Amino acid sequence: MTTGKQKRVIPGTTIFDGDQARKGYALNKMCYSFNSEENRQAFLADRDGYCAKFGLNEQQKKAVFDLNVLDMIAAGGNAYFLAKLGGIYKLDMQDIGAQQTGMTKEAFQAKLIAAGKN
Amino acid sequence: MTTGKQKRVIPGTTIFDGDQARKGYALNKMCYSFNSEENRQAFLADRDGYCAKFGLNEQQKKAVFDLNVLDMIAAGGNAYFLAKLGGIYKLDMQDIGAQQTGMTKEAFQAKLIAAGKN
Amino acid sequence: MARIVGGINVTHVPYIGRAIANNLQQDAYWKPFFDGFPPVRDWLAKVKPDVAVVVYNDHGLNFFLDKMPTFAVGAAPQYQNADEGWGIPTLPPYTGDQDLSWHMIESLIEDEFDITTCQEMLVDHAFTLPLELLWPNQKQCPVRTVPVCVNTVQFPLPTAARCFNFGRAIGKAIESWDSDARVVVIGTGGLSHQLDGQRAGFINKEFDLMFMDKLVTDPLWVTRYSVPDLVELTGTQGVELLNWLTTRGALGGEVTKVHANYHIPISNTASGLLAMEVV
Amino acid sequence: MARIVGGINVTHVPYIGRAIANNLQQDAYWKPFFDGFPPVRDWLAKVKPDVAVVVYNDHGLNFFLDKMPTFAVGAAPQYQNADEGWGIPTLPPYTGDQDLSWHMIESLIEDEFDITTCQEMLVDHAFTLPLELLWPNQKQCPVRTVPVCVNTVQFPLPTAARCFNFGRAIGKAIESWDSDARVVVIGTGGLSHQLDGQRAGFINKEFDLMFMDKLVTDPLWVTRYSVPDLVELTGTQGVELLNWLTTRGALGGEVTKVHANYHIPISNTASGLLAMEVV
Ligand SMILES: [Fe+3]
Ligand SMILES: [Fe+3]
Numbered sequence A, B: 001m002t003t004g005k006q007k008r009v010i011p012g013t014t015i016f017d018g019d020q021a022r023k024g025y026a027l028n029k030m031c032y033s034f035n036s037e038e039n040r041q042a043f044l045a046d047r048d049g050y051c052a053k054f055g056l057n058e059q060q061k062k063a064v065f066d067l068n069v070l071d072m073i074a075a076g077g078n079a080y081f082l083a084k085l086g087g088i089y090k091l092d093m094q095d096i097g098a099q100q101t102g103m104t105k106e107a108f109q110a111k112l113i114a115a116g117k118n
Numbered sequence C, D: 001m002a003r004i005v006g007g008i009n010v011t012h013v014p015y016i017g018r019a020i021a022n023n024l025q026q027d028a029y030w031k032p033f034f035d036g037f038p039p040v041r042d043w044l045a046k047v048k049p050d051v052a053v054v055v056y057n058d059h060g061l062n063f064f065l066d067k068m069p070t071f072a073v074g075a076a077p078q079y080q081n082a083d084e085g086w087g088i089p090t091l092p093p094y095t096g097d098q099d100l101s102w103h104m105i106e107s108l109i110e111d112e113f114d115i116t117t118c119q120e121m122l123v124d125h126a127f128t129l130p131l132e133l134l135w136p137n138q139k140q141c142p143v144r145t146v147p148v149c150v151n152t153v154q155f156p157l158p159t160a161a162r163c164f165n166f167g168r169a170i171g172k173a174i175e176s177w178d179s180d181a182r183v184v185v186i187g188t189g190g191l192s193h194q195l196d197g198q199r200a201g202f203i204n205k206e207f208d209l210m211f212m213d214k215l216v217t218d219p220l221w222v223t224r225y226s227v228p229d230l231v232e233l234t235g236t237q238g239v240e241l242l243n244w245l246t247t248r249g250a251l252g253g254e255v256t257k258v259h260a261n262y263h264i265p266i267s268n269t270a271s272g273l274l275a276m277e278v279v
Helices: A018-033 A037-045 A047-053 A058-066 A069-074 A079-088 A093-101 A105-115 B018-023 B025-033 B037-045 B047-053 B058-066 B069-074 B079-088 B093-101 B105-115 C014-021 C037-047 C098-110 C125-134 C160-175 C205-217 C219-224 C227-234 C238-250 D014-021 D038-047 D098-110 D125-134 D160-175 D205-217 D219-224 D227-234 D238-250
Strands: C003-010 C051-056 C071-074 C116-118 C144-150 C182-188 C255-266 C269-278 D003-010 D051-056 D071-074 D116-118 D144-150 D182-188 D255-266 D269-278
Touching: A018 A058, A018 A079, A018 D098, A037 A047, A037 A079, A047 A058, A058 A069, A069 A079, A069 A093, A079 A093, A093 A105, A105 C255, B018 B025, B018 C098, B025 B058, B025 B079, B037 B047, B037 B079, B047 B058, B058 B069, B069 B079, B069 B093, B079 B093, B093 B105, B105 D255, C003 C037, C003 C125, C003 C160, C003 C238, C003 C255, C014 C125, C037 C125, C037 C182, C037 C255, C037 C269, C051 C098, C051 C125, C051 C160, C051 C238, C071 C098, C098 C144, C098 C160, C125 C144, C125 C182, C144 C160, C144 C238, C160 C182, C160 C219, C160 C238, C182 C238, C205 C219, C205 C227, C205 C238, C205 C255, C205 C269, C219 C238, C227 C238, C238 C269, D003 D038, D003 D125, D003 D160, D003 D238, D003 D255, D014 D125, D038 D125, D038 D182, D038 D255, D038 D269, D051 D098, D051 D125, D051 D160, D051 D238, D071 D098, D098 D144, D098 D160, D125 D144, D125 D182, D144 D160, D144 D238, D160 D182, D160 D219, D160 D238, D182 D238, D205 D219, D205 D227, D205 D238, D205 D255, D205 D269, D219 D238, D227 D238, D238 D269
Parallel strands: C003 C182, C051 C144, C051 C182, C071 C116, D003 D182, D051 D144, D051 D182, D071 D116
Antiparallel strands: C003 C269, C071 C144, C255 C269, D003 D269, D071 D144, D255 D269
């Protein structure tokens, strides 16, 4: 699946390229379905069945069940689609940022504010 | 709706351009739905209701009910989509060609064969 | 022929929709952001555009990875907003300008841009909120619209040079449109932000300010950067600045700055606003 | 690096599917068409391609006017055929080559082709029947595939020059693919035919024969014609010859003719077949 081509490395950053898009297709397709309230409710009512319907693999399903964003990205998830899954659990972007950086939400927010001061 | 721009005139030929695409959107969308057998049956069971569901205007509905291909084209129909409506009635391309040119099917077929002789 | 009155680049973030719905414009957190807009609204009241061409990126509402266009142009009579899954209010539909849409489509394909044409199209917060910010408290957005969607979601993205040239071709199309309409070009997204990964929360004030400056005076400066360079410099979603660059391309040669604002943060984003007038 | 072994252009018509299903290959009506293929199959048996890049146009199966791309490239693991509404048999799925798909997508966007990428894609008779004609009676098509879809449905279509250059960029992409695969490029559609309007049944033998000749010796000759010129000369569906031109572009400079066949009519269409080998 790898092309052998040298990829640009940006620390802490996953570029959503063809390799990621291939790996994550089922996961992202499920997240895309969450534009509909009916689908969001169907997911909450039967997460296992809903993931199976979209053909998520075990890694993807575990990441979704754990609500672990870094694991979802490792499994091919794309930020724009994953955000819709976050929405189901009322996670805002600072919640998601804090989780990924291993910070408290307050510390993450403080970091954002600090970026404006320098 | 016209742009005022001089359009290329090719006798007996309608180019499916933006003007046609705007005019024919509902009709073509209905025809696109005929990729599904279930939809084809739903159309046959209630043509009026099916046309209404896709928002066809009177001109489009009349052309469809009359199965008049030139009228469908005048109403914005595109050949590739209209062919799917023809399929419902088991019209092949020589039936459709004969109808549009006002020939018998045999005469239309003879004309095609003649095109190979010269 | 139609006339381009200028261009406005503005950040989009879903939570702006919630701030507007809850009337938080003068709240301490939001005030530095919302206070950027009155001078731009004054300018709009003066230049009176009839149509807005809005260059934005879809966030998984209208486009999925089954059919992901590099550049898409709307050609619908009306554009509906819809549920994006985040509980922000759905806004009323926007009126299209199909004459301009089809004129642009003709011109862009003639100029060898391989666009996807959309005769039906849902528009997300990246399209609706900038219009809401520029024309607030309207029952119905007072300008007709043409959405232009740039892929900033799935790599490879179009290069900065391609986006700039796409913008130039959009400008050329508008200016050759046989109409007395006044057109404003709006670019949305950016500036630096990264939502995903261990580098989430990344912001680059220095680059953003340089970018806003160069966009007015020397936009080709941006084309020295590859898309991965731009990700490194501005974050995985900071690359939405390609929409700003496309918009700048549409304005052509020289522009003057009407008004600018920059504030960190709203949500996880460095917010920018830049209104430019064609010289 | 991968190697392009050659290109094959071939007419597609839904009823070919019915003729195959009903075993009519030696029927007087169909024989002059089907008899063109054995020499091309012999050549394929000799050059042994592993992958086919198939340049075709969709006929309202995968794409509707809500999202109509100028150029689309498939990137799916598998491509399903499906009901097109005409009662022709649905063929088994085709295996994709995702490595080549993504390599092409990277290369084409870098070269400023604004493609739509399709990670899920239904393929219609224009994709399936040429493969069926070239590799008949197989349970499963013996080559991996990459579908490339060109808009010949909704005007404006890409210009002939753009298609030729798109083909060149496809050729460059294939030849820079780090693989020892052997690739054949297949273009489908045409030649002259017109399904709609009072001019239905229009066929232009003289132009078709000239086109087939020039495609081998001087393909840029075609680019002197605008798309409306090509409609006038070859019919509203005759413009599908843009897929032939794109395929020729992918082969690069000089080619030799392996085999050609031309017969009027099958259905309403002047059928052509042209296999070319890269010099
Ligand atoms: Fe965004
Ligand atoms: Fe065809």
